[in-house]
Amino acid sequence: MASAPLTLAEELSETGEFIDGIAAIVNEGVVLTSQLESQLDTIRSNAATQGMQLPPEDVLKDQLLERLIMSEIQLQRADRIGLAISDEMLNRSIAGIAEQNGVAFEEMPRLLALDGLDYAEFRRSLRDEITISQLRRIEVGQSINVAEREVEQCIADLEGNVVANSEYLLSHILLSVPESASAAEIAETETLADEIYARAQDGADFRELAVRYSSGPTALEGGSLGWMQGQQVPTLFTDVLQDMGKGDVSQPIRAASSFHIVKVDDLRSAVQRSEVEQARVRHILVQPNELIDDATARQQLEDALERIRAGEEFGEIAKLLSDDPGTANLGGDLGWAGEGVYAPEFEENIAASEIGVVSEPFRTQFGWHILEVLERRVYDNTEDLKRQNCDVRIRNSKAEEESQLWMQRLRDEAFVEKRI
Known part of the structure; x- marks a missing residue:
C-alpha cells in the first residue's frame, strides 16, 4: 500500500480539482x-x-477503511524492521497462482487484463499481502511456543476423532474484545454474538453477516476460511465441529479476547495414510568468503572429488573441508529427507544422482557443494504428519488470539486521523 506525502496525495489538476484525496492519515x-x-x-x-x-x-x-488503515500500519512496521519481499519471491508466488489457473507465468498479464486488472497493480497488491503475512509470521508466529506435552495430548485427543479424519470448508465470524474491555463491554459483545447466531439460524446469509459484523481478516470475503484439513483446524473449534454437518452454524465460541461463530460450508473425508520418497545424502560445502573466492571454492571441491575417486573416504574429507557446521563432524551426513527440504539446485542434484556416485561440484545460495546419495526409500510419514499437523493446529489456535492482540497494540500505538 502506498504511503504518499500529503502534497502528492492532494495534487491539483490543471482545472484546480484534486487528482486524489486523503481518506486517512496513518x-x-x-x-x-x-x-x-x-x-x-x-x-x-x-x-x-x-x-x-x-x-x-x-x-x-x-470497515474497508479500517482494513486499509491496518494494512498501512503493518506495512510501515515491516519497513521499519527492514522486511522486504524480493522480486524472486514475488515471482514464485505469481508462478504458483498461474499454475493453479492452468496458465504459464508469462500469460498472467493477459489473464488479469481479461478481468480488468492491471498487472503492475496486481504485483504491488500481492507484494503487500506477502509482506504482511511474513511480518505476522515474524512478530506473532515466532513468539508462539508449542510444548512436547501439548503435541502428545493433541495426538491422543485426535485418535478416532471425526474432525481429525475430515477436511472442512469453513466460514467464520470474529468479534474482537479489546484487551482492556470492561465487563459491560464483554457482555455487549456476547449479546451481539448471540444475535448474529440467531439471525444465522433464522436463515440469514452467513456471508452477509460476516461482511457486516466480523473483524476477521476474511470478513469482506464473506468470512471464508477455505478448505483445511481437520488436523489443522484451530483447537478452539475442534469440539464444536465434532457434531456439526454441512450447512450447520455453531453457537458463539468464547475465547480469551474474542467470540467466534463458525459455519461448515462443506466437508469430506481426509486421506489416512501418507508415503513419501526420501533420500539419505551426505555433502561437502565450501563457502566463498573474503579469503576464498568463488573459483577457489569450486576448485577445492574439484580436488576433493578427485581424492574421493582415488579412494579416500568421503566422510573424512567432509570433516576436514566442509563449512557446514551441522554436518561436518558427521562426515557430511544430512540424514533422511524428502522433497522440499533443500535448496532447489541441491534437490535437482539429488534427483539426478545414482546411489554411491559423488556428484560434480554445483552452486547454491549457500556456496559450492558435492553430494553423494547413500540410500533411497519410500517412507510412511503418517505419524510424522500427525505430529506436524498437531503442531500447526496448536500454533493456529494460539496465533488467532495472539494476532488479534498484536494488531490491536499496533492500532493503539499508531496515529490515525480519518478524513472521511
Missing part, C-alpha cells in the same frame, strides 16, 4: 481515497457476482 503515511474507492468497487463487483447483499454504504466504507 503515522507518516496515508490511505488514499482512490485506494478506498478501488477496493469498494472490487467488493461490490464480487458481491454482485455471488448474489450477496452488502451492509449499508457508510458501514461498508468504514
Whole structure:
C-alpha cells in the first residue's frame, strides 16, 4: 500500500480539482481515497457476482477503511524492521497462482487484463499481502511456543476423532474484545454474538453477516476460511465441529479476547495414510568468503572429488573441508529427507544422482557443494504428519488470539486521523 506525502496525495489538476484525496492519515503515511474507492468497487463487483447483499454504504466504507488503515500500519512496521519481499519471491508466488489457473507465468498479464486488472497493480497488491503475512509470521508466529506435552495430548485427543479424519470448508465470524474491555463491554459483545447466531439460524446469509459484523481478516470475503484439513483446524473449534454437518452454524465460541461463530460450508473425508520418497545424502560445502573466492571454492571441491575417486573416504574429507557446521563432524551426513527440504539446485542434484556416485561440484545460495546419495526409500510419514499437523493446529489456535492482540497494540500505538 502506498504511503504518499500529503502534497502528492492532494495534487491539483490543471482545472484546480484534486487528482486524489486523503481518506486517512496513518503515522507518516496515508490511505488514499482512490485506494478506498478501488477496493469498494472490487467488493461490490464480487458481491454482485455471488448474489450477496452488502451492509449499508457508510458501514461498508468504514470497515474497508479500517482494513486499509491496518494494512498501512503493518506495512510501515515491516519497513521499519527492514522486511522486504524480493522480486524472486514475488515471482514464485505469481508462478504458483498461474499454475493453479492452468496458465504459464508469462500469460498472467493477459489473464488479469481479461478481468480488468492491471498487472503492475496486481504485483504491488500481492507484494503487500506477502509482506504482511511474513511480518505476522515474524512478530506473532515466532513468539508462539508449542510444548512436547501439548503435541502428545493433541495426538491422543485426535485418535478416532471425526474432525481429525475430515477436511472442512469453513466460514467464520470474529468479534474482537479489546484487551482492556470492561465487563459491560464483554457482555455487549456476547449479546451481539448471540444475535448474529440467531439471525444465522433464522436463515440469514452467513456471508452477509460476516461482511457486516466480523473483524476477521476474511470478513469482506464473506468470512471464508477455505478448505483445511481437520488436523489443522484451530483447537478452539475442534469440539464444536465434532457434531456439526454441512450447512450447520455453531453457537458463539468464547475465547480469551474474542467470540467466534463458525459455519461448515462443506466437508469430506481426509486421506489416512501418507508415503513419501526420501533420500539419505551426505555433502561437502565450501563457502566463498573474503579469503576464498568463488573459483577457489569450486576448485577445492574439484580436488576433493578427485581424492574421493582415488579412494579416500568421503566422510573424512567432509570433516576436514566442509563449512557446514551441522554436518561436518558427521562426515557430511544430512540424514533422511524428502522433497522440499533443500535448496532447489541441491534437490535437482539429488534427483539426478545414482546411489554411491559423488556428484560434480554445483552452486547454491549457500556456496559450492558435492553430494553423494547413500540410500533411497519410500517412507510412511503418517505419524510424522500427525505430529506436524498437531503442531500447526496448536500454533493456529494460539496465533488467532495472539494476532488479534498484536494488531490491536499496533492500532493503539499508531496515529490515525480519518478524513472521511
